[in-house]
Structures are given as C-alpha cells and as structure tokens.
C-alpha cells in the first residue's frame with residue numbers, strides 16, 4: 001500500500017482496489033472474510049454495524065452484497081470526504097443494500113455516532129495508521145463506548161517500522177477485548193486484527209474527541 005502523506009487524496013487512495021492483486025485488495029478480502037464470519041456467527045435478526053472512516057465502503061458493501069441475510073444488518077458508514085460518501089452511496093444502491101446508510105461527518109468526534117452505537121460490529125479499517133500513537137491508544141480505549149456487549153472489532157494497521165501492532169494488541173486486551181484473529185502476512189506491510197469485546201459497554205458521550213486524523 002502506498003504510504004500516506006499530508007497531500008493524500010482520499011478518493012484516489014481507493015484506486016488500488018481496482019487491482020485484485022494489490023495489497024489493498026488482499027487486505028480487503030481478509031476484512032470481508034471476517035465480516036462474513038462475524039455475521040455467520042450471529043443469529044440475531046437485527047445487528048448494528050458502524051464503519052469508522054469508511055471510505056467508499058468496499059468492505060461492508062462487498063461482504064453483504066452477496067448475502068441473502070444482508071437485511072439483518074443496519075450499518076452506518078461514517079466518512080468525511082464527500083466524493084467517497086457519494087461513491088459509497090452509489091455502491092450501496094447498486095448492491096440493493098437498504099440497511100446501509102452513509103453519514104458525512106468527522107468520525108473522530110463522538111457526535112458523529114448518534115444512534116449508530118452501541119454497535120455489534122465496528123470496522124476500523126485504515127484508521128489506526130493515520131492518527132498519532134496516543135490517539136491509537138485513546139481510540140482503542142474509547143471502543144467500549146461504541147461497542148455493544150459481545151461486539152466484534154475488525155481493525156487494520158500497517159507494520160511500517162516502528163511496528164505498533166504489538167502495542168495495539170495489548171491495548172485491545174487492556175480495553176476488555178479478546179483477540180480472535182491477527183493476520184500479518186510476511187510479504188506485505190498490512191495487518192488485520194479481529195477482537196471480541198468481553199467488557200461492559202459504556203455510554204457514548206454526545207460529543208467529544210476520540211481521535212484526530214493527521215494525514
């Protein structure tokens with residue numbers, strides 16, 4: 001995956017998804033697999049999903065598009081870039097996924113979440129590498145305010161030196177999560193983690209900072 005700079009164009013950032021062989025597409029398939037595994041493992045007729053900095057929503061849209069039980073999911077994609085919001089809405093409509101909505105908002109503020117939380121699945125893809133290390137820790141610490149009981153969090157993080165993923169995995173444990181999967185393929189920099197929340201959900205405040213995007 002290309003490294004992120006201050007000039008990152010968050011619309012063009014998605015272009016490698018067009019190439020099935022790109023690391024970003026490999027990462028996407030892993031995230032989608034875990035979204036499917038999560039849904040397969042839940043029997044409820046209604047489940048809530050929130051995607052933090054959702055981009056164009058390829059992960060959720062792709063995972064749910066082929067599922068006959070997609071209507072069990074009420075998902076909210078929170079994304080700042082209006083071009084990505086528009087692309088996600090086109091994707092949702094093309095896939096006929098009536099249960100997914102896109103909100104254009106700053107996902108780094110609790111105010112963006114409203115009724116989307118507590119969520120049964122939190123997708124945190126492409127976030128933890130674009131905020132300060134302190135905010136990574138604070139964001140993981142804030143997840144009990146976004147998660148319902150027994151929720152799953154699917155997260156990604158590049159392992160560019162210095163690799164923060166050992167610390168991240170520890171911070172998830174500290175916040176009441178048990179790791180269900182951690183993928184760190186040797187030939188690429190991305191990693192994908194899946195953690196299950198065993199702690200006590202906490203009320204999300206109406207507003208207040210969780211993280212600030214630095215890129």
Ligand SMILES: C[S@@+](CC[C@H](N)C(=O)[O-])C[C@H]1O[C@@H](n2cnc3c(N)ncnc32)[C@H](O)[C@@H]1O
Pocket residue numbers: 010011013052053054055056057058059078079080081084105106107108124125126127130213
């Ligand atoms: C690395 S991309 C990840 C996109 C998507 N989650 C994925 O994995 O395909 C980061 C996304 O965060 C969005 N973004 C940046 N700052 C944001 C903010 N404060 N609130 C919501 N989205 C933000 C960007 O526009 C971009 O689409």
